[in-house]
Amino acid sequence: MRHLREEELIEHYYATRAAGRGEDAGREKEFRAAEGHLQACGACAEARAALAAEMGEMDGLPCAEADAAYGTSVWNRVASRLPRMAAEEPPRRRAAWGMMLGWAAASAVLVIGAFEVGRVWEHRQHAQTAVARPAPPVERQIVVVVLGDHLDRTERLLVELKHAQGEDPDVVKPMRDEARSLLAANRVFREDADKSGDKALIQALDHLNQLLNDVANAPGGLNAASIARLQREMEAEGLLFKVRVLRSRNAHQGLTARIVVKGGTV
Amino acid sequence: MVSMGQSDQAAITAILAGDTEAYGSLVKRHSAMLFRMAYRVTGNAADADDVVQEAFLRAYVKLASFESRSEFGTWVYRIAVHCALDKVSGRRGVEEASRIGEENDAEEASSQVADEAPGPERLALSGEIGAMQEMALRGLSPLERTAFVLRHHEEKSTEEIAAALAIAPNAAKQAVFRAVKKVRQRLEGFRRTQKRASRGEAQRVTV
Numbered sequence: 184m185r186h187l188r189e190e191e192l193i194e195h196y197y198a199t200r201a202a203g204r205g206e207d208a209g210r211e212k213e214f215r216a217a218e219g220h221l222q223a224c225g226a227c228a229e230a231r232a233a234l235a236a237e238m239g240e241m242d243g244l245p246c247a248e249a250d251a252a253y254g255t256s257v258w259n260r261v262a263s264r265l266p267r268m269a270a271e272e273p274p275r276r277r278a279a280w281g282m283m284l285g286w287a288a289a290s291a292v293l294v295i296g297a298f299e300v301g302r303v304w305e306h307r308q309h310a311q312t313a314v315a316r317p318a319p320p321v322e323r324q325i326v327v328v329v330l331g332d333h334l335d336r337t338e339r340l341l342v343e344l345k346h347a348q349g350e351d352p353d354v355v356k357p358m359r360d361e362a363r364s365l366l367a368a369n370r371v372f373r374e375d376a377d378k379s380g381d382k383a384l385i386q387a388l389d390h391l392n393q394l395l396n397d398v399a400n401a402p403g404g405l406n407a408a409s410i411a412r413l414q415r416e417m418e419a420e421g422l423l424f425k426v427r428v429l430r431s432r433n434a435h436q437g438l439t440a441r442i443v444v445k446g447g448t449v
Numbered sequence: 450m451v452s453m454g455q456s457d458q459a460a461i462t463a464i465l466a467g468d469t470e471a472y473g474s475l476v477k478r479h480s481a482m483l484f485r486m487a488y489r490v491t492g493n494a495a496d497a498d499d500v501v502q503e504a505f506l507r508a509y510v511k512l513a514s515f516e517s518r519s520e521f522g523t524w525v526y527r528i529a530v531h532c533a534l535d536k537v538s539g540r541r542g543v544e545e546a547s548r549i550g551e552e553n554d555a556e557e558a559s560s561q562v563a564d565e566a567p568g569p570e571r572l573a574l575s576g577e578i579g580a581m582q583e584m585a586l587r588g589l590s591p592l593e594r595t596a597f598v599l600r601h602h603e604e605k606s607t608e609e610i611a612a613a614l615a616i617a618p619n620a621a622k623q624a625v626f627r628a629v630k631k632v633r634q635r636l637e638g639f640r641r642t643q644k645r646a647s648r649g650e651a652q653r654v655t656v
Contacts, residue, residue, distance in 0.1 A: 189626075189630065190626050193625070193626055193629050194622075197600060197601075197625075200604070201604070201606070204604065206604075206606075234629075234633070237632075237633050237636055237637075238601065238629065238632075238633075240582070240636060241582055241585065241601060241632060241636075242601075243582075246485055246488050246489055246602075247484075247488050247494045247497070248481075248485070249480060249481040249484040249485070253480055253481055253484060254476060254477030254478065254479075254480040254481065255477055257476055257477075257480045257498075257501055257502060257505065258472075258473045258476040258477055258480075260502055261472075261476055261502055261505045261506060261509075262469070262472075262473065264502075264506060265469060265472070265506070265509055266509070266510060329514075331511070335531075335615065336615060339614065339615040339616060342534070342538065342591075342592055343592070343616055343620060346590045346591075346592045346593070346624075348627075351623060353617075353619040353620070353622075353623055354619070354620050354623055357616070357617035357619065357620055358620075361617075423538075427535065
C-alpha cells in the first residue's frame with residue numbers, strides 16, 4: 184500500500200475545506216481515493232490530522248477590516264490621480280483603436296493573400312519550367328500582441344523563474360512554453376523600439392530576448408544549475424525591475440499593439 | 450452619473466462614455482474586498498491601502514480592454530493580486546538589501562537588535578499568535594506567500610490562483626505546496642522553542 188505524499192495530504196486538506204463550505208472539492212476521483220486510503224491507513228490519517236491541526240493555527244490570521252467609509256476614502260484619493268485618457272474621449276479612442284486594429288487586420292489579410300497568390304503563381308511557373316517541388320505547408324497564426332500584456336506576462340515569467348527551485352517538470356515545462364510564446368512578440372517590440380530610438384526599451388528588450396531564448400532553448404533543458412545561472416543573470420541585469428519600470432511607463436503612455444505572424448510582423 | 454445601486458456593467462458603460470464619476474461606484478463597491486486580500490498578502494494596512502489604490506488606477510487605464518464576459522470584481526481582484534505581489538516583491542528586495550548592509554557591519558547589527566521585530570523565542574513566550582503567524586508567512590517567497598494567502602485565507606481554488614497570478618495551475622499548486630511545507634516547518638520551530646522556554650521556566654521555579 185502506497186502512503187499518501189505530503190502534497191496529496193495538502194490537496195486533500197484544502198479539498199475537504201472547500202467541501203465543508205459547500206463548494207466543489209474538485210478532482211472527485213483523487214479526493215475519493217485519498218478518502219478511502221485515509222480510512223484504511225492509520226499512519227496517513229495521523230499525518231492528515233497533524234496537518235489539519237497545524238494549518239488550523241494559521242486560520243485566525245488577524246486582518247484589519249475596512250470600515251464603511253473606506254471605499255469613499257479610496258475614491259477620493261484615486262479620483263484625482265485618474266489619467267485623462269479614458270475620461271476625455273473614450274468612445275472616440277475606442278473607435279480609433281478598433282479602426283486601427285481593423286486596418287492592421289485588413290493589411291495582414293492583404294499581405295498574406297498576396298503572399299499566397301504569389302506563391303501559387305510561382306509554383307505554377309516552376310511546374311511549367313522545371314520539376315515541381317512540393318511546397319511546404321504554410322500555417323500562419325496571426326496574433327495581436329499588446330505591449331502592456333506582453334510585459335505583464337514577461338514579468339510573471341521572471342517572477343516564476345526567480346523563485347524556481349530544482350527542476351520539477353511541472354514548473355519547468357510551463358516556463359519553457361511561456362518563454363517560447365513570448366520570444367516572437369519580444370522580437371517584434373524590439374524592432375519597434377529600434378525605430379523609436381528608445382534606448383532603455385531597446386536595452387531591456389535585448390536582455391529579455393537573451394533570457395527568454397536561454398529559458399526556451401537551453402541545451403539539455405532547464406536544470407537546477409541552468410536555473411541558478413539564469414537567476415544570477417536576471418539579478419545582475421536587474422531585469423525584473425526594468426520590466427516593472429517599462430510596464431508602469433507603458434501604462435501611462437498608452438497601449439502599443441502589434442500584429443505578429445508566426446515570428447514575423449505585418 | 451451612476452448610483453451605487455446600478456450594476457458594474459452599467460457603471461463601466463458610463464465610464465467608457467466619458468462619465469469618470471461612475472468609476473466611483475465601482476471603487477466604493479469593491480474596495481473592502483481588495484483591502485482584505487491586500488492586507489493578508491502584504492501584512493500591513495499602509496501597503497494594503499497602496500495596493501488598493503494602484504489596482505483601481507491600473508484597472509481604470511485598462512478598462513477599455515475589460516471583457517464584459519467576466520465580472521468586474523473578479524477582474525479587479527486579479528489586478529490587485531498582481532499589485533500585492535509587486536508590493537511584497539519590492540519590499541523583500543529592500544529588506545534583503547538592508548540585511549546585507551547589516552551583515553557587513555556586525556557592531557551596527559548588534560546595536561539594532563533591540564529595534565528588530567521579536568524573535569521566535571519572544572513570540573513563543575508572549576503567545577502572540579498573530580505575530581507568530583506573520584513570522585511564519587515571512588519565511589515564504591512573495592509568490593509563495595501570495596499563493597498561500599489566496600488558497601488558505603481567501604479560499605480560492607488552484608485554478609483561480611493560477612488565473613490571478615497568471616501562471617500555470619501546476620505552478621500555482623506547487624507554490625502552495627512549498628508554502629505549506631515552509632509554514633509547517635516554521636510553526637514546528639516555534640513549538641520547539643516554546644517547549645524549551647517552558648522547561649526553562651519550570652526549572653527556575655523549582656530552584
